[in-house]
Amino acid sequence: MNVRIVNLKRYFGKTKAVDDVSFEFSGGQIFGFVGPNGAGKTTTMRVLATLDEPTGGDAWLDGISVVDDPERARRFIGFMPDTLPVHRDITVHEYLDFFARAYGLEGAKRREVVESVEQFANLQALGEKLLRALSKGMKQRVSLARALVHDPPVLVLDEPAAGLDPRARIELRELLRVLADRGKAILISSHILTELAEICHGAVIIERGKVLRAGSLAEILSGESPLRTIVVRAAGGAEPLLRELLQQPSVREARLAGEEVEIQLEGGDEATSGLLAHLIAKGFRIVDFRQRQMDLEDVFMTVTKGEVQ
Amino acid sequence: MSRFLAWASAAGQRVNPIVVKEFRQAVRSRFVVVVFLLFLLVDLLMLGGFLLLSPDLATDARSGQGVFAALFAVLLFTCMGFVPLYAGIRLSLERNDTNIDLFFITTITPGAIVRGKYFTALALTLLIFSACMPLLVFTYLLRGIDLPTIFFLLAMAFLVCAAGNAIGLFVGSLPGGWFLRGLVAALALLFLLYGTIGTFAFVMEEVLMFGRFRLTWDWDFWAVLGTVVLLALLGIGLLQVLSAAMLSPKPANRMLVPRIYTTVCWAAAGLVIAAWCWHEGTAGPFIPWLIFGTILFSGFAVMALGERDAWTQRVRKRIPRNALLRLPAFLFYTGSAGGLAWSTLMFAATLGACYARAEGGSRILPGNLTSECGNAAVCFGYVLCYCLTAACFRSFFLKKLPTLYLPIIAMLLIVAATLVPYLVAFLLMDQASWRSDSYWYLLGSPAILTIGRDDAAAAAGPFVLVWLTLSAAGSLPWWVDQWRRFVPLNRD
Numbered sequence: 082m083n084v085r086i087v088n089l090k091r092y093f094g095k096t097k098a099v100d101d102v103s104f105e106f107s108g109g110q111i112f113g114f115v116g117p118n119g120a121g122k123t124t125t126m127r128v129l130a131t132l133d134e135p136t137g138g139d140a141w142l143d144g145i146s147v148v149d150d151p152e153r154a155r156r157f158i159g160f161m162p163d164t165l166p167v168h169r170d171i172t173v174h175e176y177l178d179f180f181a182r183a184y185g186l187e188g189a190k191r192r193e194v195v196e197s198v199e200q201f202a203n204l205q206a207l208g209e210k211l212l213r214a215l216s217k218g219m220k221q222r223v224s225l226a227r228a229l230v231h232d233p234p235v236l237v238l239d240e241p242a243a244g245l246d247p248r249a250r251i252e253l254r255e256l257l258r259v260l261a262d263r264g265k266a267i268l269i270s271s272h273i274l275t276e277l278a279e280i281c282h283g284a285v286i287i288e289r290g291k292v293l294r295a296g297s298l299a300e301i302l303s304g305e306s307p308l309r310t311i312v313v314r315a316a317g318g319a320e321p322l323l324r325e326l327l328q329q330p331s332v333r334e335a336r337l338a339g340e341e342v343e344i345q346l347e348g349g350d351e352a353t354s355g356l357l358a359h360l361i362a363k364g365f366r367i368v369d370f371r372q373r374q375m376d377l378e379d380v381f382m383t384v385t386k387g388e389v390q
Numbered sequence: 391m392s393r394f395l396a397w398a399s400a401a402g403q404r405v406n407p408i409v410v411k412e413f414r415q416a417v418r419s420r421f422v423v424v425v426f427l428l429f430l431l432v433d434l435l436m437l438g439g440f441l442l443l444s445p446d447l448a449t450d451a452r453s454g455q456g457v458f459a460a461l462f463a464v465l466l467f468t469c470m471g472f473v474p475l476y477a478g479i480r481l482s483l484e485r486n487d488t489n490i491d492l493f494f495i496t497t498i499t500p501g502a503i504v505r506g507k508y509f510t511a512l513a514l515t516l517l518i519f520s521a522c523m524p525l526l527v528f529t530y531l532l533r534g535i536d537l538p539t540i541f542f543l544l545a546m547a548f549l550v551c552a553a554g555n556a557i558g559l560f561v562g563s564l565p566g567g568w569f570l571r572g573l574v575a576a577l578a579l580l581f582l583l584y585g586t587i588g589t590f591a592f593v594m595e596e597v598l599m600f601g602r603f604r605l606t607w608d609w610d611f612w613a614v615l616g617t618v619v620l621l622a623l624l625g626i627g628l629l630q631v632l633s634a635a636m637l638s639p640k641p642a643n644r645m646l647v648p649r650i651y652t653t654v655c656w657a658a659a660g661l662v663i664a665a666w667c668w669h670e671g672t673a674g675p676f677i678p679w680l681i682f683g684t685i686l687f688s689g690f691a692v693m694a695l696g697e698r699d700a701w702t703q704r705v706r707k708r709i710p711r712n713a714l715l716r717l718p719a720f721l722f723y724t725g726s727a728g729g730l731a732w733s734t735l736m737f738a739a740t741l742g743a744c745y746a747r748a749e750g751g752s753r754i755l756p757g758n759l760t761s762e763c764g765n766a767a768v769c770f771g772y773v774l775c776y777c778l779t780a781a782c783f784r785s786f787f788l789k790k791l792p793t794l795y796l797p798i799i800a801m802l803l804i805v806a807a808t809l810v811p812y813l814v815a816f817l818l819m820d821q822a823s824w825r826s827d828s829y830w831y832l833l834g835s836p837a838i839l840t841i842g843r844d845d846a847a848a849a850a851g852p853f854v855l856v857w858l859t860l861s862a863a864g865s866l867p868w869w870v871d872q873w874r875r876f877v878p879l880n881r882d
Contacts, residue, residue: 094790134641134702148703151639155497168484170418171411182407183496191403 082157082234083107084129084266088138091124091290098124099135100290106268106283108234111261113277113284114270115381121290122270123163126237129268130160142235156184159228163240165212165220173215173223174199174208177230184231194230202226203252217244225256236260238269242276254280278377288385302375308333308345309353310379313360314369322365329356341369407498408506409513412480416514422476429468429518433525436460447532454532455598461529462543463590465522469515469551470586474558477511478578481562482571485637500637504559504630511555519548535598542605543593549622550589554582556629563636566794613666617675620662621682624655641702645694645724649732652690656683656736660743667747676744677762683740684766687733688773694729695777695796699872701725706879720876726793727872730777737770764851769836771854776803778861785868807834 084106091099099121106112114122127133129140131151140147147154168176177198181191199205202222207215215223221241228236238257242250250273257280261267271277277284284301286294294301315322323342326335331352334345346352357370375383416422440447440457447453526544530537561578564571596603603611631651635644663675701709705723710716721732745763780800784791788799815831829846832838838850 132639134639134704137703149707151704152497168415170415175411175414179407179411180496182410183498185497187403188399 082143082266083141084235084268085141086125086129086138087141089125089128089135089140090137091121091128091133092136097290099128101138102285102287102290102292103138104285104292104295106266108264108266109261110282111257111267111269111280113274113281113377114268114287115274115277115284115377116270116287117385120287122287123239124290125287126160126239126268126270130158130237131155132160156231157233157235159231159233159236161221161224161228161236161238161241163243165224165227168212171212172209173204173212176212176223177204177226180227180230186231194232198226198229201229201256218246218249221245221249221253225253229260234265236265236267236269238267240270240272242271242273250276274377274381281377284377286381286385293385294380298377301380302377308347310373310375311344311346311353311356312338312341312369312371312373313344313367314341315360316366316368322360325360325363325365329359331356343373406502406506406509408503409509412507412510413513415480416510422514425468425472426518426521429464430521432464433461433522436464437525437528450533452534454529455534457532458526458529458535458540459594459598461522461526462547462593465519465526466547466550466586466590469518469547470554470582473511473515473518473551474554474582475579476514476558477507477555478558478562478575481507481559481633482564485563485565500634501630503637504563504633507559508555508630511559512552515548515551515555519544538605539597543597546593547589549619550585553622553626553629554585556626556633557582560629560633560636563633565636565640570794570798617666621659624659628652628655641704643705643708643724645697645729646722649722649729652686653736656740660740664743664747673744673747676747680740680744680762680766683737684770687737687740688770690736691730691733691770691773691777692797692800694733695726695780695800696794697724697726697729699726699793699868700875703879706877709876709878711878716876720873723876725872725876726781726796727869728876730774730781734770734774737766741767741770765839765847768839768847768850768854771851771858772836775854775857775861776800776807778858778865779803781868782861782864785865785871804835808837810834 086105087103089099089102090097102121102125104112114126116122124133128135129147131147131154134148139149142154142157145154145157171179174195177195178191181195186194199208202225204219204222204226207219207223210219212220212223221244225238225241228238242253245253254276257267257269261280261282269277269281278298281298283297284294285292286301313322313326319337319340319342323335323337326332326342326344331347332344333347336343346356353372357367360367360370437457440453440460444450444453523544526540527537529535530540557578561571561575564574592603605611628648628651631648635648638644659679663679666675667673701723709723710719720728721735722728741763744766745760777800780796780803783799784793784796811831811834815828819828829838829841829843829849832841832846833850833853836850838846
């Protein structure tokens with residue numbers, strides 16, 4: 082299923098929580114949704130999950146508009162909010178069974194589905210536990226299981242890893258990979274960018290309601306900056322190397338990082354090879370000269386300003 | 391047998407999911423269990439105490455009646471106090487905007503949610519009734535009350551409790567902050583208390599003590615009972631439709647169904663009453679219809695103020711492009727100005743029907759009906775004045791205030807217009823003048839009609855008319871703005 086968000090706007094009075102956001106992703110893809118607190122991630126996700134109506138624009142699930150036909154769109158979306166609402170006097174199994182009933186599953190099929198999502202989210206041992214007695218991590222699993230009950234082709238997960246211990250996070254990552262392999266289109270927001278980068282096929286970076294970068298991970302990382310980050314180490318100390326590098330016109334920035342010098346170099350391959358040749362010609366005994374790839378964290382820090390509305 | 395079991399199993403699969411969930415939660419709820427056990431304990435203690443301690447049990451031929459009344463009171467107060475409260479609070483907690491999963495994620499419709507919750511509340515009521523039933527039937531053996539009366543009163547009590555449950559759910563479904571909901575809940579509690587005491591007093595006085603409303607095969611008895619039951623069922627239906635509207639997502643066209651439902655029911659009730667009047671040769675039955683209509687449409691008018699004054703894409707997509715169809719759509723769709731106009735038109739239609747009947751020459755009550763029409767018009771006129779004045783405030787001073795608070799402003803105006811002139815008069819006038827024939831300080835509210843003076847009632851009409859004209863003129867920008875905004879979505 083293809084998910085297309087087109088010129089989405091959501092204003093609260095003068096505050097533009099979401100301002101002209103557009104991006105798209107498809108089945109089998111995990112798409113990261115990244116931004117500082119208050120950037121508009123949850124609002125966008127709520128609109129996509131039909132919980133809120135946009136001020137303008139629309140979101141389409143294979144041609145089904147979440148604005149015009151929210152009831153139909155809901156069948157295709159599994160939404161996992163950042164916190165599981167508290168319900169009294171209901172067990173995990175009953176809770177999932179209720180949702181299965183709510184989505185119209187009947188009889189043996191319902192029992193089968195509930196058992197399978199319990200198994201998938203590793204909840205079999207918790208079936209008879211009351212919902213309010215669960216820890217944060219367990220609740221997140223229940224929430225994920227709940228979002229999967231009706232086998233939706235699109236999953237919208239708002240901070241699913243928040244509050245999880247390292248083991249649970251790794252398990253969640255694996256679960257998401259399995260779900261993507263099964264053809265689900267997954268939009269996931271998280272502040273743990275290193276983990277997102279490991280599983281995402283693409284990402285959207287948003288700040289103050291506006292999209293700063295969107296596309297596949299490769300596009301985002303490669304097309305980010307005209308500067309290259311080069312790490313240089315020379316035998317005989319880093320200080321003379323740093324002084325020499327700072328005199329080069331193509332070097333925009335240079336700093337010491339232990340025994341190494343990290344520079345921001347302007348220009349392409351020509352400038353890079355030219356710099357290496359220049360250093361060797363100047364008599365520096367170069368031990369290491371490598372280009373460091375930007376990761377999602379670098380891109381995020383470069384493009385965002387940490388501003389909230 | 392196996393076919394029946396298969397059918398029962400298949401039916402069980404199709405039960406409203408909300409009912410299954412609510413029952414599971416009720417069974418686990420300590421609160422429900424404690425109330426139920428406490429109720430049984432009180433009933434048993436009362437009956438046991440009476441049997442053991444009553445000195446004239448063997449000789450008193452009416453002792454069963456006394457015990458029945460006591461047990462009936464406990465039953466009524468328990469069901470009216472506990473079940474609507476339990477159902478309302480549970481719904482209120484689950485309809486919270488942060489608690490989205492039950493109502494907004496799944497494909498269950500708001501109507502199914504309300505029906506599920508209501509069915510569960512009825513089942514809880516039935517459980518309490520059935521637990522109490524053997525004890526109530528036992529009072530037949532103590533003499534003074536017959537079995538048909540016992541079952542008739544239980545059926546009536548169940549109807550009252552069913553209405554109470556619908557009120558509880560309606561209050562629980564209301565949006566807004568805790569203050570607003572708490573205020574409405576407090577009013578609803580007072581109403582439930584009044585209903586409980588009123589029902590009990592009616593049973594004691596009209597059925598048990600004087601027997602004026604005893605179960606008979608008389609046409610008058612069944613006509614009155616049938617009308618009351620029909621109106622109660624229509625009222626329960628209206629509350630359910632309104633509750634479902636309140637649970638619908640904010641961008642939805644929430645008030646369309648309640649307005650259509652009310653219009654249809656009101657027209658049907660009007661036709662039944664007209665037929666009844668024709669059969670009886672009196673315009674009398676129109677009076678309760680008129681009074682009930684005045685209260686209902688006054689409530690709708692105040693509620694309408696809290697509706698949205700700008701439309702979402704979802705609603706605008708369904709606004710007719712034809713200008714002729716747009717006008718009825720404006721009246722029936724969610725929207726404060728349209729809602730106020732619809733309430734006014736519905737009241738005007740009610741008034742017109744009653745007035746036409748009165749002028750048409752009823753044999754018994756034409757004069758009274760004309761006077762009732764005048765009073766109803768003045769009362770609704772006052773409500774309209776408060777609403778339009780609130781709309782004026784909105785247009786000129788409170789543009790940023792959410793429309794949800796406009797009904798509160800209208801209600802504050804009612805309180806202010808009633809109390810302030812009265813207090814001013816009380817403080818300014820000396821004792822002699824206070825006892826004089828002045829009534830100007832009552833002109834701000836419909837209370838002027840209650841002092842029983844013709845000149846005061848006659849002054850109220852022109853006063854309301856002037857106020858109405860001024861507030862309608864003042865609120866003109868409010869009407870025009872909303873009509874201009876009520877346009878179909880331009881997809882281009």
